[in-house]
Amino acid sequence: MADRSLVHVAFYAALISALGLVPPVAIAFLGGVPITAQTLGVMLAGVMLGPIRGALAVLLFLFLVALGLPFLSGGRGGLGVFMGPSVGFLIGWPVGALVAGWIMQSTREMNILAAAAISAAVGGILVVYAIGIPGVAIMAGLSLPKAALGSSVFIPGDLVKVALTAVIVQTVARGLPGAVLSRS
């Protein structure tokens, strides 16, 4: 891995960390479920960096959390969070970033706003929940439908983040085209 790639990977790992420090916002029309900005960083990492570097950025972030830095939203950190019921989502993040980056890379011809939205939705929601929900079911001893029901309250918030991802990627592609590494 070239040093430039390492810096990019570290940059997005830092972005995910910084977004974890943003206090959660409860949006009334989404039922008052608090949404955190953190998964926005996961989506951005995949869509902007491409599959390998995107996944590595999320892994580097999780590595820092495991080392004890309180970068997970709500100021959580340390090994304890990897024993919690939402560990499946944490495992799903790098895979989601990988898939998002891969879709972004293979839809090079498509309009960037649409491509980013599809990549973020499939990678950041579909893949993440496909791994996260069984994780909740196993860790908390619930049935799959119950675990899915419990997790689904976060989906509206995630859709907002998909929209934000698409807009940000399009803006960056205009202002700093070289930064959309998944397409360069």
Place this chain on the structure above:
Amino acid sequence: MMSVYLQGNSWAHRLPAGLKLLAIALASLLLLQYTSFWVLLPALGAVLLCYASLGRDGLAQLKLLRAMSYLLAALLVLHWVSGSLLEGVAMILRLAIMILSANFVSVTTRMDDMLDAVLPLFKPLEIFGFSPRKPALGVALVLRFAPYMLVVFAQLREAWQARTGTRNSWRLLAPFAIQSLSMSDHVAEALKARGGSQGLSR
């Protein structure tokens, strides 16, 4: 340095990091085999005793559980709805024990020691031409970038506030992304100019 680490010199602080990590991995695997209260309650007691042995500051670390309490409560409700309340209590109890005991390792181990204990695990990657020093450099870069991003965003927000009187806007996202991205390009160039990660002093 901000971290969940708690300064101290207790028996737990003095144990080598590698040993603690190994112990917690084994304990978690073992605990996953049991759902009986006869095992879980003594285990919870043992973990709480560990925290108590660190003194008042140690007990204050149990705040981690408060941060997770909403999540655990929601899971308990889901169990209750599906008619397995007792099983749910056992599950939540087990989760709490595993979370608290893993967190105990984080609370009593300095980040540098933790990093030293796990970096040898990256050694086998050398076969694929991946320098085992890169994860450490990556960690250092993240620790510098994250506060820098907060500064960039705070500056943009102040300027926005001065111009419009409102505190926050999604419009800040674009200049923030572009400013902080170009910063990372400067860092990449600076790193290259200094000989790259291989050029850093050993």
